[in-house]
Amino acid sequence: MAEAPEHAPEHAPEHAKEEGRGLATDFSRTMSYGGYLDLDTLLSAQRPLSDKHDELLFIVIHHVQELWMKLIIRELEVATACVREGDLRPAFKGLARVSRIQRQLVEAWDVLSTMTPADYLAFRDVLGQSSGFQSWQYRLMEILLGARDEFMLKPHAHDEALTARLRAAFEAPSLYQEALRLVARRGVPVPAAVLERDPALRHEENEGVVEAWATVYRNSTDYFDLYELAEELVDLEDAFQQWRFRHVTTVERIIGMRTGTGGSAGVAYLRRALERRFFPELWTVRGRL
Numbered sequence: 041m042a043e044a045p046e047h048a049p050e051h052a053p054e055h056a057k058e059e060g061r062g063l064a065t066d067f068s069r070t071m072s073y074g075g076y077l078d079l080d081t082l083l084s085a086q087r088p089l090s091d092k093h094d095e096l097l098f099i100v101i102h103h104v105q106e107l108w109m110k111l112i113i114r115e116l117e118v119a120t121a122c123v124r125e126g127d128l129r130p131a132f133k134g135l136a137r138v139s140r141i142q143r144q145l146v147e148a149w150d151v152l153s154t155m156t157p158a159d160y161l162a163f164r165d166v167l168g169q170s171s172g173f174q175s176w177q178y179r180l181m182e183i184l185l186g187a188r189d190e191f192m193l194k195p196h197a198h199d200e201a202l203t204a205r206l207r208a209a210f211e212a213p214s215l216y217q218e219a220l221r222l223v224a225r226r227g228v229p230v231p232a233a234v235l236e237r238d239p240a241l242r243h244e245e246n247e248g249v250v251e252a253w254a255t256v257y258r259n260s261t262d263y264f265d266l267y268e269l270a271e272e273l274v275d276l277e278d279a280f281q282q283w284r285f286r287h288v289t290t291v292e293r294i295i296g297m298r299t300g301t302g303g304s305a306g307v308a309y310l311r312r313a314l315e316r317r318f319f320p321e322l323w324t325v326r327g328r329l
């Protein structure tokens with residue numbers, strides 16, 4: 041390992057010590073905008089493979105979305121731990137932030153939709169068989185929220201460290217399972233089969249869980265924080281669906297009914313994904329109140 045630069049204090053993160061970036065005790069003297077943000081790395085990462093004008097837009101949109109996903113993942117991990125502890129205030133703060141980031145993700149489709157079929161087809165070939173299927177951060181978001189399907193891990197099987205991270209999340213209780221466990225701890229009956237379900241198994245819609253949420257909603261003054269949590273989860277799923285919807289409409293206007301580079305049916309596959317729900321009972325209960 042490289043010697044830590046002299047000006048990096050003991051408490052500095054390892055990466056900063058190794059790289060010798062900033063972290064001087066006298067920040068004003070050594071810190072710069074580009075150095076602090078490591079802009080050289082960030083701005084050298086957009087490397088189109090063709091000379092077509094819109095490939096840069098395509099890359100930038102993906103980079104921006106992946107950066108926002110990085111932040112969402114962190115907030116979801118922290119919020120899940122807080123729900124597990126029954127500490128809902130910080131969970132609400134994090135989930136509110138997630139909702140605002142999701143708005144950015146949804147809005148970003150407007151920028152991409154300025155790309156015409158001809159603009160995209162001009163460079164689509166360079167993508168080969170690569171595809172959004174391979175976005176591990178997208179999968180991790182889905183897993184943290186409660187999606188469970190072995191196919192999600194497959195594209196990453198060649199990467200041991202990544203598979204270990206995805207599998208750890210896959211085998212841990214999701215945000216939703218923690219929420220249901222909290223509802224039970226607060227005295228609202230939730231079927232034991234749901235609470236004790238192996239977290240790696242898919243959550244199937246459960247009538248007892250619909251009843252539990254109905255109790256929370258009908259007695260919202262007694263369970264105000266659980267009611268608020270339920271509404272935050274609905275916001276999150278609503279925005280996730282909006283993202284999926286804008287993805288599929290943008291895809292349709294750009295490539296029509298072509299098959300995807302990842303080998304799926306394309307639009308037809310993406311439309312089916314719109315039917316998947318993370319928190320099915322929170323939607324069903326709305327018709328029962």
Ligand code: HEM
Nearest residue numbers: 101105171172173175178291294300301302303304306313
């Ligand atoms: C021209 C723009 C785009 C087109 C034509 C497109 C097309 C597609 C298609 C056809 C699929 C299905 C998999 C396949 O067979 O390839 C897919 C999946 C996916 N795309 Fe895109 N996409 C575009 C932009 C984006 C952007 C900007 C993102 C943001 C990160 C993204 C993220 C994803 C993800 C995460 C999946 C997997 C979805 C799932 O399995 O549920 N795509 N895309």
Ligand SMILES: N[C@@H](CC(=O)c1ccccc1NC=O)C(=O)O
Nearest residue numbers: 167170171172173299300301302
């Ligand atoms: N699946 C897209 C290709 C694609 O969109 C893509 C390719 C490489 C990296 C990110 C991509 N974005 C999302 O699917 C297509 O069939 O044209």
